Amino acid sequence: MAARSLHPTIAHRPPPEATGGGLTPQRARGPRRIVRVSYERFDRPPWLDTAISRTLLERAAAGLEPETLRLYRPARVLAFGPADRASPGYAAARRAALDAGYTPVERLAGGRAAVFHSGTIGLAWTVPDQHARAGVRERFELAAELIASALRALGVDARVGAVPDEYCPGAYSVNAGGRTKLAGLGQRVLPHAAHIGGVLVVSGAEAIREALAPVYRALALDWDPAAVGSIEQERGPVAHATVVEALARAFGAQFELVEAPVSAEARALALGAGQPLEPPTRPVR
Numbered sequence: 001m002a003a004r005s006l007h008p009t010i011a012h013r014p015p016p017e018a019t020g021g022g023l024t025p026q027r028a029r030g031p032r033r034i035v036r037v038s039y040e041r042f043d044r045p046p047w048l049d050t051a052i053s054r055t056l057l058e059r060a061a062a063g064l065e066p067e068t069l070r071l072y073r074p075a076r077v078l079a080f081g082p083a084d085r086a087s088p089g090y091a092a093a094r095r096a097a098l099d100a101g102y103t104p105v106e107r108l109a110g111g112r113a114a115v116f117h118s119g120t121i122g123l124a125w126t127v128p129d130q131h132a133r134a135g136v137r138e139r140f141e142l143a144a145e146l147i148a149s150a151l152r153a154l155g156v157d158a159r160v161g162a163v164p165d166e167y168c169p170g171a172y173s174v175n176a177g178g179r180t181k182l183a184g185l186g187q188r189v190l191p192h193a194a195h196i197g198g199v200l201v202v203s204g205a206e207a208i209r210e211a212l213a214p215v216y217r218a219l220a221l222d223w224d225p226a227a228v229g230s231i232e233q234e235r236g237p238v239a240h241a242t243v244v245e246a247l248a249r250a251f252g253a254q255f256e257l258v259e260a261p262v263s264a265e266a267r268a269l270a271l272g273a274g275q276p277l278e279p280p281t282r283p284v285r
Contacts, residue, residue: 036068037248037257042270043075046103049122050079051270052262053108053195056126059266061193063128068262069251070124071244074116074199078211079107081168081186089218096214109186109197112168112221115211119204119230121243123147123183125196132194136187142254143196144172147183150250154243156234158182165224167212174200180229202243205230 042048049072059065078097084090085106093113094104102115116122125143129135144160151158157177162169166181174183183200201208209225216223231238251257 032254032256033067035251035255035257036066036260037251038068038070038260038262039072039244040070040261041072041074042262043073046075046077047105048270049074049077049124050105050108051273052266053124053126053197055266055270055273056124056262057108057188057190057193057195059269060126060128061132061190063192065126065128065263065266067128068124068126069255069257070122070262071247072122072124073118073240074120074122076102076118077105077116078102078215079105079114079116081107081109081111081113083110084113084219087219089220092218093215096218097211100211100214102211107186107197108195109188111170111184111186113212113215113219114168114184114199115208116199117204117207119202119207119240121200121202121240121247123185123196123198123200123247127194127196128192129194130192132189132192135194136189139194139196140172140185140187143185143198144174144183146250146254147174147185147198147200147247150243150246151182151231153250154231154235154238154246156182156231163227165222166227167208167216167223176229176234179227180205180233181227182229182231182234200243200247201228201230202238202240203230203232205233 042052056065056068097104148158148160159175159178162171162173163175163181168184170184172185173181176182183198185196185198188195205228208228
């Protein structure tokens with residue numbers, strides 16, 4: 001399997017409901033890096049996932065948390081970036097999100113408004129790094145290629161790069177055949193750690209188009225709804241957990257994944273902090 005358990009008496013299991021080259025680890029020399037992997041959901045309240053990511057980033061920067069990869073089914077949220085919050089239309093965009101049935105949250109990574117729902121997979125990768133700023137591009141490239149590799153293993157013509165007029169545009173988007181966007185990535189950097197966050201659309205592309213239309217209109221952002229894609233559109237129905245397992249296998253080929261829950265300390269701090277309103281530093285795209 002792609003991961004083993006931290007506890008010697010607990011065997012690694014695939015993510016719930018699972019149905020069963022050529023990359024160089026960041027500054028790795030010798031043994032592969034050990035990365036904690038968690039499939040836990042933090043969706044109650046809906047802002048908790050962002051709070052967990054922020055807490056893990058801050059604690060990793062302080063040397064209190066290990067490198068952690070979270071692959072999870074997210075709550076129904078619409079995540080706004082710092083540029084969105086600075087827009088004159090931000091209040092109207094939040095109302096539009098609520099009207100569409102999504103909880104507005106303040107995203108930790110950079111980028112523009114993006115939709116998370118039960119047909120997507122959330123990815124949150126916390127990397128302790130004493131030279132975090134120097135590794136921004138390397139982390140983006142590696143994360144995007146690992147996602148694309150996982151999708152290619154599922155039969156999708158996955159490539160790295162933006163497609164014309166995509167929502168939340170970014171150079172490290174993962175697309176299907178250069179036509180539609182399947183996944184987007186953002187990054188936030190502290191002096192001694194980085195967070196790479198993203199969303200991958202398994203199904204429900206039409207729901208994303210419908211939710212983003214009034215939001216992007218309020219924010220005065222140009223985009224093409226037809227650029228929103230999904231894995232399902234490319235290869236037919238696929239189980240959510242099958243895609244999670246493909247991602248775990250891709251990352252597991254690069255790192256030694258060790259399955260373990262997020263620490264109790266991080267959970268308590270995230271719940272106590274509430275919804276993050278201002279990220280700790282400037283985001284990176």
